[in-house]
Amino acid sequence: MNEKTGLIAVGMTISGKTYRVTIDNGSAYTWLRKATAQGWLTAHPDWERGTGAVGPSNMRMADDGIEAAGILLRIPEAQLGPLRLREVGALAIGPSNKNWDFIDWYSQKNAVPVIGWLGGNVLRNFRITIDYPKHVSYWLRQRESDPHDLEQVGLTLESKHGQYFVAGVAIQNGKTTVEGIEVGDQLLQIDALRMNAVNRAAIYDAMHGKPGEVRNLLLERNGKRFRVPAKVTAF
Numbered sequence: 001m002n003e004k005t006g007l008i009a010v011g012m013t014i015s016g017k018t019y020r021v022t023i024d025n026g027s028a029y030t031w032l033r034k035a036t037a038q039g040w041l042t043a044h045p046d047w048e049r050g051t052g053a054v055g056p057s058n059m060r061m062a063d064d065g066i067e068a069a070g071i072l073l074r075i076p077e078a079q080l081g082p083l084r085l086r087e088v089g090a091l092a093i094g095p096s097n098k099n100w101d102f103i104d105w106y107s108q109k110n111a112v113p114v115i116g117w118l119g120g121n122v123l124r125n126f127r128i129t130i131d132y133p134k135h136v137s138y139w140l141r142q143r144e145s146d147p148h149d150l151e152q153v154g155l156t157l158e159s160k161h162g163q164y165f166v167a168g169v170a171i172q173n174g175k176t177t178v179e180g181i182e183v184g185d186q187l188l189q190i191d192a193l194r195m196n197a198v199n200r201a202a203i204y205d206a207m208h209g210k211p212g213e214v215r216n217l218l219l220e221r222n223g224k225r226f227r228v229p230a231k232v233t234a235f
Contacts, residue, residue, distance in 0.1 A: 001135060002111040008130065009110050010137065012118070013079040015040060022110055023128070023137070024117035028059040028200075030090040032116035033103045037073060037092035047073045049089075049235040050177070052170035055152035055204045056121060057091040061159035061167075065097035068156045068168030068183075072235050074147070083139050087147040089121055121149055150235040153207040153215050154178050157187065164195050164203070166219075170235065177233045180226075181219065188225070189218035208232070 001008045011018045019036065041048050053059075053067035060067060075088040093116075095101045107113045127140040154170030154177030166185045170177045188195055190206040207215060209232040217228045 001132065002109060005109045007110050008137070009112050009114050010080055010118075012085075014075060015043065020110075020112050020114045022106075022114050022117035023123065024119055025123050027117055027119035029057040029119045029121050030088060030117065031057075031070075031103075031119065032090050032092050034071060034092040034094040036115045037071060037090070040075070041071070041073065047075060049074055049150065050154070050170050050172040050233075052154065052156045052168045053091050054154055054156065054170050054233075054235055055150050055207060057089070057150065058156050059119075059200070061157050061164070061200070063158050063160070063167070064100070065167075066093050066095075066102055067091070069094060072150060072170075080139070085122060085145065087145045089145075089147075089150055090116075121145070148234070151208060151211055151232055152204070152235065153190075153217070153230045154233045154235070155181065155187070155207070155230070157203070159200075162197070170233070172233060172235065178228070178230045180228045181217075181230070182221065184221070186220045187217060188220055191216055 008023045009020045010023060012021045049072040051071055053070050058067055071092040073090055073092055078085045078088050093102060103116055125141060125143050125145055127142055129138040155166055156168035158165045158167035164187045166181055166183055168183060169181055193202060193206045211232055211234040213232045214229045217230050219226055
């Protein structure tokens with residue numbers, strides 16, 4: 001534990017090797033270092049689910065390119081001591097478009113170097129008690145992980161002054177998952193949900209659904225509005 005920041009790192013074992021990750025209840029989703037994840041994907045290519053943050057994994061909505069280039073993956077099993085985590089969804093991120101490494105910066109706030117953090121998609125499944133003086137955590141499972149949390153319209157969004165723009169179109173199996181939309185298009189509406197004064201959780205909910213379902217999107221490009229029927233994809 002870093003006593004100045006309050007961040008707590010734990011050992012997470014994946015494919016027989018243990019890595020340090022942070023318990024981060026302020027983050028909606030699990031983010032990990034891309035360079036580390038690429039080693040897993042070489043051995044387990046079926047873990048990769050697409051390129052481009054979607055749904056709750058698209059939690060920063062910044063303009064630095066990190067999320068649009070991130071790799072979505074689902075780890076079948078990871079261990080925290082004797083505790084087994086199943087179907088762990090994560091976004092594996094690399095440096096920004098200005099070569100700034102978010103994980104390097106984040107790691108410096110921890111007592112030990114970490115490869116990322118466990119976010120809300122994992123933590124919400126447990127009641128976690130932390131004994132700070134003894135540096136011990138207790139995890140009581142409340143539910144199983146949701147393997148469908150990233151069944152979403154495949155758009156990576158960027159937020160600017162309360163407005164939302166397309167930062168990337170997610171790719172799966174070498175193909176774009178939404179046609180007719182370009183980076184820079186402004187997203188104005190998802191079905192009946194207007195994008196003015198809306199929170200991010202509402203956006204994730206509106207883009208979520210069963211694979212193959214259609215969400216009708218209203219966008220604007222160069223001052224012209226247009227509609228696109230976009231299918232939900234299972235990432």
